[in-house]
Amino acid sequence: MSEIRKVPASAGAEWLLTGFGLLKRAPLALGSLGILWGVGTSLVLSLSMLVPALGTVVQLLLLLAGPLFMGGLLWAIREVDQGRVAKPSHLLQGVQEGRAPQLLVALLPQLFAALLLGTLLLVLVGTDGLQQLSVVMVKLNEISQSGAQPDPAQIEALVATLPAGRILLWLLLLLASFVALTLALFVMPPQVMFDRASGMHALRESLRASIHNLPAMLVFFVLAFIAIFAIYFAVIILALIIGLIAGQVVAMAIAQLLLMAVLMPVFAGAVYAAWKQMLASASAAGPTPPPVSSGHVFEA
Structure with a gap:
C-alpha cells in the first residue's frame, strides 16, 4: 500500500487555492x-436530441468520456x-498513455x-409505494402549476399516503453512497495517470x-461549494449582459462554456494538489509549485 500522509484541515483551502493559482498561470x-x-x-447531447434513437448510446459515450x-x-x-x-491533445492523454x-x-x-x-428502493418502498409516490408528485405538480394558494391540509393528506419513513431511510442511504463514492474517486485519477496504479x-x-x-x-x-456559488453568480450576471446584446440562447451557451472553462481546471488542480500532499511520491509529483499568496483568493 502507498504511504498516506496526514495533512491539516487547512490543506483543504490550500488545494482550492492551488487550483485557482494553476488556472491563473495558464488561463x-x-x-x-x-x-x-x-x-x-x-x-453529443445535441446529436441525441436530433436522433432520439441514439439517446442510450450518447449517454454511454458521455459516461465513458468523463473519467x-x-x-x-x-x-x-x-x-x-x-x-x-x-495542449488540447492532453485531454486524451489517458488514451495515449494506455491508461484508459x-x-x-x-x-x-x-x-x-x-x-x-x-x-x-424496490425492497424498502416497493412497486406500490413507487406508484403512490408518482401519483403524489403529479398532484403536487398540478397544484404548483395551477397558481392557486396551496392548501396545507391537502398537501399533508397527500404526503400521509406515502411510506415516509422508508423513503427517508432510502434517501439517507443515497447520501451515504454519494459520500463514499466521492471519497473513493477524489484522488483516484491522478494515481492512475502519474503513479501508474491499477484502477x-x-x-x-x-x-x-x-x-x-x-x-x-x-x-x-x-469552500468549493462557496466558490462555485460565487463563480456561478458572476457568470449569470455576465450572461444577462450578453443576453441584452446577443440574445438569451447565445448568452446561455457562453455561460455554460465559461463555467466549464473555470470550474473544471480549478477542480482538477485541487485534486492534483490533494494527491501531491496525501499520496504522491517525489518522483511522480515533480517539483513543488511556488506558494500561492492569500491575495489570490480575491483575484480568483
Whole structure:
C-alpha cells in the first residue's frame, strides 16, 4: 500500500487555492480544455436530441468520456505545474498513455451503487409505494402549476399516503453512497495517470487517504461549494449582459462554456494538489509549485 500522509484541515483551502493559482498561470490553455470538454458534451447531447434513437448510446459515450477527460485534464495540470505548456491533445492523454481501462474503473463503483440503490428502493418502498409516490408528485405538480394558494391540509393528506419513513431511510442511504463514492474517486485519477496504479488499487487508496484526512476534505468541499456559488453568480450576471446584446440562447451557451472553462481546471488542480500532499511520491509529483499568496483568493 502507498504511504498516506496526514495533512491539516487547512490543506483543504490550500488545494482550492492551488487550483485557482494553476488556472491563473495558464488561463487560456487550461480554460480551452474545459471549453473543449463542454463543447464536446454539448455536441453529443445535441446529436441525441436530433436522433432520439441514439439517446442510450450518447449517454454511454458521455459516461465513458468523463473519467478519460479528467485524466487528460490532470495531465495538462501537471504540465503547467512543472513549467510546460498544456495542449488540447492532453485531454486524451489517458488514451495515449494506455491508461484508459484503468481510468474507466471509476465507473464500476458508480454502477454498483446505482444497482444497489435501485434494489434497495424496490425492497424498502416497493412497486406500490413507487406508484403512490408518482401519483403524489403529479398532484403536487398540478397544484404548483395551477397558481392557486396551496392548501396545507391537502398537501399533508397527500404526503400521509406515502411510506415516509422508508423513503427517508432510502434517501439517507443515497447520501451515504454519494459520500463514499466521492471519497473513493477524489484522488483516484491522478494515481492512475502519474503513479501508474491499477484502477482498483487507486480506488482503495483514494478512500483510505480521504478518510484519513476527513477534516481537510470537509474544508475543501465547503469552500468549493462557496466558490462555485460565487463563480456561478458572476457568470449569470455576465450572461444577462450578453443576453441584452446577443440574445438569451447565445448568452446561455457562453455561460455554460465559461463555467466549464473555470470550474473544471480549478477542480482538477485541487485534486492534483490533494494527491501531491496525501499520496504522491517525489518522483511522480515533480517539483513543488511556488506558494500561492492569500491575495489570490480575491483575484480568483
